[in-house]
Amino acid sequence: MAHSDVQREETRPDVRPSEGPGPETSGRHGRRRARRKHRLLRWSATTLAVLILGSACGGYLYYRHLNGNIRKGERSSGDSKAHKTEANAAGQTPLNILLIGSDSRNSAENVKLGGSRDNRGNPPLGDVQMLIHLSADRKSAAMVSIPRDTRVDIPKCKDPDTGRTYEATTDIINTSLARGGAGCTLATWQNLTGVYIDHWMTIDFSGVVRMADAIGGVNVCVRQNVWDRPTAAVPGGSGLKMRAGTHKVQGKEALQWLRTRHAWGSDLMRARAQHMYLNSMIRTLKGQNVFTDTPRLMDLAEAATKSLKVSEEIGSVKKLYDLGMQLKSVPTDRITSVTMPNVEDPRNRDHVIPDGANADKLWEMLRDDVSLDKNGKASKAKKTTEATEAPSAPDGEIGVLVQNATASSTLGPVSGRAGTITQALVRKGFSQASKDATAGLSEDRTVVRYPSADLEGDAQRIAKSLGIPLSSVKKSTDVSGVTLVVGADWRTGTAYPKQSAAKAGDLPGNSDAINGSDTGQCMDVYSVYRW
Structure with missing residues (x-):
């Protein structure tokens, strides 16, 4: 009912006050109480909303303040x-x-x-x-x-x-x-x-x-x-x-x-x-x-x-x-x-x-x-230490560049390592192997890098022929072809030295x-x- 209709109903001439508080009089008091109740509810809801919004804004401003400190x-x-x-x-x-x-x-x-x-x-x-x-x-x-x-x-x-x-x-x-x-x-x-x-x-x-x-x-x-x-x-x-x-x-x-x-x-x-x-x-x-x-x-x-x-x-x-x-x-x-x-x-x-x-x-x-500690439990998850072998080209068609990166923070490079490993590859049938004359390279670990998926199998084939684990074959945008980087962990010989896996808690004594x-x-x- 519209507000104007309520006003007209309350002033009708047939309402007789002498007859006491009849149903219509009670209705007027009830509606007034209802309006006061609604106003109270609206005020409470508005106050609560302001408090919530204020708290949220305060929290947001404090969060911004903390971020501004950093x-x-x-x-x-x-x-x-x-x-x-x-x-x-x-x-x-x-x-x-x-x-x-x-x-x-x-x-x-x-x-x-x-x-x-x-x-x-x-x-x-x-x-x-x-x-x-x-x-x-x-x-x-x-x-x-x-x-x-x-x-x-x-x-x-x-x-x-x-x-x-x-x-x-x-x-x-x-x-x-x-x-x-x-x-x-x-x-x-x-x-x-x-x-x-x-x-x-x-x-x-x-x-x-x-x-x-x-x-x-x-x-x-x-x-x-x-x-x-x-x-x-x-x-x-x-x-x-x-x-x-x-x-x-x-x-x-x-x-x-x-x-x-x-x-x-x-x-x-x-x-x-x-x-x-x-x-x-x-x-x-x-x-x-x-x-x-x-x-x-x-x-x-x-x-x-x-x-x-x-x-x-x-x-x-x-x-x-x-x-x-x-x-x-x-x-x-x-x-x-x-x-x-x-x-x-x-x-x-x-x-x-x-x-x-x-x-x-x-x-x-x-x-x-x-x-570094021995207090953990062995993982039940199956470990995937090796990559899946991909198909490769015939050995004689695989191009590979060999780099000498044997320098470390404590030891200088081993002269001639790129040439030595290149010759070993040629003897194994990789006739397109060549050495890189770049000096001053340093890698802690030997790695075979390849630039795209179509050369993954070729890189794996090079690694396998020298005893390098397939986990050391990495895709990289830093190379344009298969590249064997001879690291500081391979300073002598033509077969990659077998690496014993580190064990939990097996720390050097002077650490x-x-x-x-x-x-x-x-x-x-x-x-x-x-x-």
Whole structure:
């Protein structure tokens, strides 16, 4: 009924008030109450909608605020040709993230925390470098450190911020950050290890302090009283001072723990102390109900987004949250921390270099996604280690180019390898084999590459004739025909050396492995820094 009709009905002359409240009078009062009720409902619904919309807008604005905190940069800024590990039988791939701690003094806050005012304005160095490896099935993880004073080959890099190009050089690995940013450090790691790295994250002194405060502190342990201070013989020091035993550190004290080097005796022991801290931090976060405690979660989100600079493909709160949840799902007894096996650098006793076969074994385990611990169960999924053989042309019609890429980070190339293997192929009937005279190539592992599906069978035939596993035959757009790249793993002979498969937990003895569930770890203090 229209509103005007209601008004006419209420003023009809045949309504007799003297007869008392009849049915029509009751109807008028009922309609008024109904209208007031409807107005109340409309007001309540409008208020509720405003509150919901306000909360949603507030949440959206806060999400935008957090995203705005995040600084981003190019994933890679250097020459590198590392390839992603192939998916396992379930279609899963491992995830590798490079964590870089910079010594930047380019802010008053960092100078206050890190001293060395004379270094303000200088390009930062990557004094902490650690690869976080999550297995394809997300059931195990590894934290792998390379000491900052490791001499390595740094590739040609272009700084994405300044446009400056840095030519390839040999130097200690912490200088790579100053030669093209985190993307150059990532490329350096890839060339050294052969491990494809998906993302990088950097954090500076003030970022460490913010994160340590947001977490609320983590437990660390020293066996003797420690004071990392300047001495008559050695200047500097982190300032860390604590008594023997277990202590909860946060804020500036957490930064001092992570920066301490002299009191532990070496940069290698600093890596161990950092592993202890991170393991303790992971245990602490797992023991807290962070994801059901909104204020704590907001504090952590604020600290993390203000503290980190990340490669652009993970430059959002959602993607960082997803990464955190993937790491959170790994049990602590399946997390292993190690330091790259190393030996003294013959050129400079203050530096180190990778320890040949031991370092190569660690890199192989990471490339092949072999867990560094022995606590996992064998997968029931059928492993597909070999590719299906494809048809090939007759041996004499297969064209193949052989390249010498036997140079490694610690050893120079073996002269004449391309010619030797080419001759061996010709003797086997591959008359169209030829050698590539390009010098300076470097590949950790031998590989046969082909550009298109019609040449896959030819590439497999070349590999099979030399004993190279079919899993080392790869499709690649970097080649125009079948190309055999003789890597650093094949330095002698004409038959590819049989490779023994790496086993879970079978780590080199000098990798200083620590399990994430080990709460009994405690640092020894170098006698000069005891008090």
